[in-house]
Amino acid sequence: MLSTQDEARLDALYDSMKRANDNFLGYPFAKNFDYSALWRFMDLTGNNLGDPFDEGIYRVDSREFERDVVEFFATHFRAPVDDYWGYVTTGGTEGNTFGLYLGRELYPNGVAYFSRDTHYSVSKGVRLLKLPYAIVRSDAHGQIDYEDLKRQASAHPWQPAIVVANIGTTMKEGRDDVGKIKAALAEAGVRDVYVHSDAALCGPYAPFIDPRPVFDFADGADSITISGHKFIGAPMPCGVVVTRKYHVQRITRAIDYIGSLDSTLGGSRSAFAPILLWYALRTLGLDGLRSSFEQCEALAAYAVATLTERGVDAWRNAAALTVVFPPVRDEVRAKWQLASQDVSHLIVTPGTTKEQVDALISAMTLTTEPVPGG
């Protein structure tokens, strides 16, 4: 039993996390999920040790459900029906590291290319893997500069390129075009190209955007990652990485101890995260995901319009849920937990309410009157 003192600390932690959840607009985490139907699983030990697509000695697992989750994203990202593989990760960082790892195993003498707007997990990944890399310029909207990519790759066209394409940069939700990346590299004379699409936030809704971002398997990507706790939402970080079978065959090893194949970065892996993602995808369905995206997009459009009306220089990329504006005052930044670099932003995710957006806008524009039409 907990001591009274510890009980009080736990209560205080809950209250403070709850309050922070209610004032959380600067990071792209959905907040309106309800996984209470799954609480009974918290009494069980669960471990998805080994390859999701291979049987093992282990049965305290949810790998059957993990395969469903991977299949959902493989289909969503137009992977060939009989040629995809993937697993539920601990988050976008693991997925990016895994994608870079597959790229490096395919092209051991490759050079990694990614734009300066790329998430910091990618520079960590290239350091871990000792991959030489080149950082490419980007435009004001966060999209990679294809001319600069071509220019940099032209310096060593005989070296394969391992490119990380951003399908939604962290700060501006800028989206790179995998087709244009491949064209730039072809013009530079690079023959061997591996493309990993980092779709941490946008992956679940990118296929609904019109025109569709050019990022998936049909567009030529070799691996794609999403974060599960971002647009879909989860109480703990998780993610999904999907790739082609032949890429993963190169890294797979048979392990007697688990009676399965070792093909994932983690050894012991959460059995619970795949159940959560499965539950979210089954309850929402494609239509639910789409309407959830449409609601978020409408609220993001409203935020840009209202901020603009009030004289704030706010904008967003086409169909983006990220509203970009100049850095805000420290109090506002701290209260709403807004990330700040050269710009700051608000990210509308499932569960973000108009009241929260209005409160942030009022705080940013220093008025106490209600927002017109609010």
Ligand SMILES: *Cc1c(COP(=O)(O)O)cnc(C)c1O
């Ligand atoms: C959040 C994010 C990541 C990292 O994902 P985690 O789940 O936090 O590890 C990678 N890339 C982009 C573009 C992101 O926004």
